[in-house]
Amino acid sequence: MKKKQVSLKDIAKEVGVSIATVSYVLSKGKDSRVSDAMSEKIREVAKRLNYQPNIIAQSLKSGTTNTIGLILADISNPFFANLARVIEDEAAKYNYTVIFGSSDEKATKSKQLIDFLSSRQVDGFIIAPSEGSEDQIHALQQQGIPVVLIDRFFPNISTDYVIIDNYESSYRVVAELIRSGHRRIGMLAYTDGLYHMQERIRGYQTVLSDNQLVEAPEWLGKISYTNGKKEIEAAIDSMLAGDKPIDSIFFATNTLAIHGLKYLGKLNKKVPDDIAVVSFDEGEAFDFYYCPLTHVRQPLEEMGKAAVQSLSNRIKNPKIPQQAICLSAEVVVRKSSSTTTSK
Amino acid sequence: MKKKQVSLKDIAKEVGVSIATVSYVLSKGKDSRVSDAMSEKIREVAKRLNYQPNIIAQSLKSGTTNTIGLILADISNPFFANLARVIEDEAAKYNYTVIFGSSDEKATKSKQLIDFLSSRQVDGFIIAPSEGSEDQIHALQQQGIPVVLIDRFFPNISTDYVIIDNYESSYRVVAELIRSGHRRIGMLAYTDGLYHMQERIRGYQTVLSDNQLVEAPEWLGKISYTNGKKEIEAAIDSMLAGDKPIDSIFFATNTLAIHGLKYLGKLNKKVPDDIAVVSFDEGEAFDFYYCPLTHVRQPLEEMGKAAVQSLSNRIKNPKIPQQAICLSAEVVVRKSSSTTTSK
DNA sequence: AAGATATGCTTAATCGTTTAAACAAAAAAA
DNA sequence: TTTTTTTGTTTAAACGATTAAGCATATCTT
Incomplete structure (x- = not known):
């Protein structure tokens, strides 16, 4: 009953062509050297079979998931919930998916979440760090994983952050x-x-x-x-x-x-x-x-936007200098x- | 600067053994036939290098992501936010990660979210369906993707659902x-x-x-x-x-x-x-x-729990009969x- | 001592996609 | 006509993990 998702292989078989050709047509469009007739045919079959690329496979290949990990103190707290919504919407504009987790202000839970999200290969983190999580943040930096702190930061380690005064x-x-x-x-x-x-x-x-x-x-x-x-x-x-x-x-x-x-x-x-x-x-x-x-x-809106912006900057170019943003509140x-x- | 995550390959190289051996030790534990001395050594190196399995790769291999897609009308609405929190916590007990999206009661947005989450290979969906999304739900069922509706359902299609009276x-x-x-x-x-x-x-x-x-x-x-x-x-x-x-x-x-x-x-x-x-x-x-x-x-708590429970049942065994749960409210x-x- | 069994590890295929490199055939240049 | 270039497609390796099957050694049987 469980039908497998259709893959490039299925299309290739149907059209009678190699997987590579199908991939070129579907991912490169006009830039490939595949003939127009063939492109047409492949696209038509792809549509007919309702092909959806397997993002898991793409991620494995590319090493990037277009996903950001968001760790907040508590998502049922309206302050964080609203912040989360802003971040989600903003991230969508950058084509990022957000995966949430609530740390409940506990360093142990925050550690778990970080490990969990890391193993899911998130491209970066936005974190409202809990007390005693300096080491975790520092470790992420050591691994070259982009992190932006939000709402709070640690004065003794140099990270990107977005806070208010x-x-x-x-x-x-x-x-x-x-x-x-x-x-x-x-x-x-x-x-x-x-x-x-x-x-x-x-x-x-x-x-x-x-x-x-x-x-x-x-x-x-x-x-x-x-x-x-x-x-x-x-x-x-x-x-x-x-x-x-x-x-x-x-x-x-x-x-x-x-x-x-x-x-x-x-x-x-x-x-x-x-x-x-x-x-x-x-x-x-x-x-x-x-x-x-x-x-x-x-200024929740600004904070969320700034955080996503910063994170995006750092993901694109890890070498940029520290981005420390302090907004003023009304x-x-x-x-x-x-x-x-x-x- | 960007250090790659350590993989089985890295451990294998360090220990001077094949990747398979490392995999057996790390994923099978005592059940493998690898010698105790070797197991010990591999585990020690894995720990030293801070190995974290790449879940993306595991997912590709296993065809399962331990992720569920949750589509709600609006996550900034406290009713849905609280429901989401219950579902998130409950899902965690089943070792599932939840990925959210708000449909804003629009069938078009709901379609986008379903496509997006499907391509991310979620193992199943919990959906508060918006008006006019019958076809989308039906299509998921056709593809053999488990779905549980929540808060609302469609009387004319047979799905699992959790509602109140x-x-x-x-x-x-x-x-x-x-x-x-x-x-x-x-x-x-x-x-x-x-x-x-x-x-x-x-x-x-x-x-x-x-x-x-x-x-x-x-x-x-x-x-x-x-x-x-x-x-x-x-x-x-x-x-x-x-x-x-x-x-x-x-x-x-x-x-x-x-x-x-x-x-x-x-x-x-x-x-x-x-x-x-x-x-x-x-x-x-x-x-x-x-x-x-x-x-x-x-009864948000019960609703959320029932939904996760139902979904989990269906994922484990797609052939079970329809689960229609109607709770009474106080x-x-x-x-x-x-x-x-x-x- | 010879065959059977157990032990410990490696080879290789696989998941679905991307992409450099190879290759054959056709077109253009010499 | 021969060589070069272009065009259209395929081969194969890679991402990281899993796992059936293979293959030596070593250890038991009788």
């Missing part, structure tokens, strides 16, 4: 809270040592000290990626409980914001009257939140950071 | 509106002729007539997939404008619900007091909506369908 964005969005009169500003961030998170924290801390606001230790809540929800609630509790309870909070990612906002709801805190809020990222989820959020809007000011009216 | 779910969720005292119930659906949409409409119409409610023509708004937003607003306007303005509305998909709810917000209609609402699907987006929605909760009753208090 996390320090600057963080500074500006928190400055917005200060501008509107808030003085006791908490921040929820992840514990990991990834550079982009460090930069977001640095932005927060710098803008505080630039404004002579002395940060209380419990204001900065560090959450581990794995059991986030519990820790988020505990962190918010202690920010609100201290002798200097916060009047506003900065969420360093959209996931932190979603859980954080839900918890504030449970505590019956009204935004922005009881507590003002600013956040990184934006998602459909916030469209229905009762108070529009002041947030850092990352701070969108909405109601959630506005001045408390009742105080 | 759309008629039943629709009937039950609208019945909930009637139970809580609503009499003038609108519905927003898509125009397309796909079976699942027809069934949802049939459920709505049947429950109305079963309750002696005579439907006004403007109560059923049919929206085209492409320029949805405009049409949604127009349809809602006319539902509210007639001499029998609706007191409640049923959204046939989550996308319709999102746009519909936003528009109701613009019109300053409060849910459920001004208008009650029930919907198909659920998403993060609704978590922050002020009024929890009564909705049909599709109607989650929340506040949005509750009785109007002020009337």
Whole structure:
């Protein structure tokens, strides 16, 4: 029942000619020296038999698969999902197929994915690297496999990357809270040592000290990626409980914001009257939140396009110098950071 | 600079033995007749050179890629995104890689994707078929390529599929509106002729007539997939404008619900007091909506698992009889369908 | 000791495609 | 007419892995 796909061989047999001739006609078109009559006939038979070239065989021969491996933290997170969609569409323009994988921020999983995709001979990688994956990235470079990092990068190894200015964005969005009169500003961030998170924290801390606001230790809540929800609630509790309870909070990612906002709801805190809020990222989820959020809007479209562009450049010419792209993000000011009216 | 991946040949040369011997050791393990000393040596060299088998070559030889093609309407739609994630994880358990594509509900795009994925020699397909793609599905079957349809199916061709009982779910969720005292119930659906949409409409119409409610023509708004937003607003306007303005509305998909709810917000209609609402699907987006929605909760997890399971069965044994799986969905009753208090 | 069996490895074909090189026949140049 | 060039097609090797079959040696049988 399982009919084999038709191959060049089948066409060759049908026409009564060698496989090579068929290949020349079908892959070279006018550039081959095959006679017009023969070309015509071959093309007709190919069409009749519904010939589709076997890309696996082409890949084996050419050593190139026109496929790129995309490793993200978590594809069910809207930030990454949207980024993935942009990358997929953009890659299609360059005639690349994308194969995805979610690392769940674990270096072990990221290693598995890299090995897996490498053995599938992807032509290059776009990776949002997880903590502790420097070696993996470095190893890829050693093997001469093109890699572009996205969203995060490692300052101590030289790679192509596309990021945003996390320090600057963080500074500006928190400055917005200060501008509107808030003085006791908490921040929820992840514990990991990834550079982009460090930069977001640095932005927060710098803008505080630039404004002579002395940060209380419990204001900065560090959450581990794995059991986030519990820790988020505990962190918010202690920010609100201290002798200097916060009047506003900065969420360093959209996931932190979603859980954080839900918890504030449970505590019956009204935004922005009881507590003002600013956040990184934006998602459909916030469209229905009762108070529009002041947030850092990352240029996903540009990031995705730049990453595919860079990767394509490097695949075409591995010797080009490092491409380090840092985009700036927009701070969108909405109601959630506005001045408390009742105080 | 571009170092070629190490192959069996490289190991063979290094050890001073034939390629076949290396292959036997690495792929057959203890079952080969290669001496322990030699096996040891080969394994050590393979490890030292960081050998990774070339899956492209294996695929060419075996004629199987351990890859499945997944074609969905739109991967940026949370319903499909979540379904995709379930399928990806489940497929991984069967040692399958998933390659995605979004058809955007267009038969032409779906055709392209099928051709593209076929030439990449996927072992099978999971497809949420778009309108007018019967021929494509049928052609795949003719070629003996395993296909499992998901979310929708075609009643006139015999395929494996996994769906939910759309008629039943629709009937039950609208019945909930009637139970809580609503009499003038609108519905927003898509125009397309796909079976699942027809069934949802049939459920709505049947429950109305079963309750002696005579439907006004403007109560059923049919929206085209492409320029949805405009049409949604127009349809809602006319539902509210007639001499029998609706007191409640049923959204046939989550996308319709999102746009519909936003528009109701613009019109300053409060849910459920001004208008009650029930919907198909659920998403993060609704978590922050002020009024929890009564909705049909599709068993995504089960659907995805069943689809992968079915496909795997058929790949293993193409001759098994048709697998038609119809799951039942849960109607989650929340506040949005509750009785109007002020009337 | 002679034949049978087991052991350990190699040869060669195969998957479907590409492409340099070879070759025969026809056309052009000498 | 002979040589050269062009035209149209075929041969064969290659990509990397798998695997049936082959072929020496070595080890058992009896």
